[in-house]
Amino acid sequence: MKDQVKKWLESGTVDIFLGMKMVDGHPLPHAFTLGNISDLEELVPGTVRYPLETFAAELAAENPDARIGLAARECTQRALNVLSLWNQAPTDRIETIKLNCCPSPLKEHAACSYLDPPEAGLFKKHFGIDNAADPEAVARFEPRERFSRWMYEFQKCIKCYGCRNICPVCFCEDCSLEHKDLIGTGQLPPEAPIFHLVRAVHMAGRCIDCGLCEEACPADIPLRLLYRKVNAVVDDLFDYRAGEGEQPPPFNIIGERPSLEPKPMENGSACPQR
């Protein structure tokens, strides 16, 4: 990877390369340029993840001529795909070097902070929702119990906005979560569950399942699970999976018509039974 980046910087393929550098034992994001090319010695894949694609999109927006290189995990690539479909990142000016991350039988030595999540405690398992559970397992709870379990999780929220701030596909200038007519201000926990559900709805067809929100959550709310659920609904209704392909997202309402048609109805019902 170091040689490739060096080649790119020297040939001018990219003006700046965003990757991880080891600093005093901490892998930190670093912008490699021709000016600090000796830093490349310390370029590491890094097991921790920062939203490098967000930095790249911001740099690209501020410098219309700059070409940007990026050490890209699979989640980074999905995020870039979504950002490009929403016209937030000029992918023609962003080059990526793919990193070994999400594990599969074909590649064992995956490096990702998500591979080793903390285990849920007993209380959380009994009264809340295990972050490692899958959406089907959660759907099997009785509705009343499911509601109380989700409310237990939501009421821990300290409204730090960390989930939104770290999210690589959150780019709106005006955020509904800060709109005082939509969500009341001045109380903690924030209005539950509306605060979390507003964000969940906005993640539908957009969330790329990177899990950075859950990693950043001081209250350990199973956000990734929640957004997986809304994405499953979008997949069922529109046959759309965020981060894959070149199809515009179903909720892009700019233009005359919605950009995506619902899937053909099943058994005469527009919404599949669940």
Next chain:
Amino acid sequence: MECKFVPSVCSYCGVGCGVLFKVVDGKLTGTLPLKTHPVNEGRLCVKGWNIHDFVNSYLRLKSPLIRAFGRFIKTDWEEAIKITSDRLKDIVRQHGPDSVGVLVSAKMSNEENYLAQKFARAVIGTNNVDHCARL
């Protein structure tokens, strides 16, 4: 185009969470939690997430102000310290050393807190020393 990522410690409370500042062309433009920091392990509270806002705030106090004639007047550190010490001396002379209290901070280092109590006990002559974590 210059982009730097600077690790630091949150300046708000005594916990001391690790933060990562994003500096673009010499201007602080963003704050992120330091993922590998042993204290906060990649999490921050709402204040920590917004440090770059107060650093760049136009309301930020950048020089000492002296209240005179009912208004705040800008001054330099030398004069501010001189006036403060004169006033403290006046107060101690008139009302005794126990009329002064020294409040220190959880955010300061041990050494600074030590100096502050030394100042209270040895210079002013009072045991009225307390700490913001106990207020």
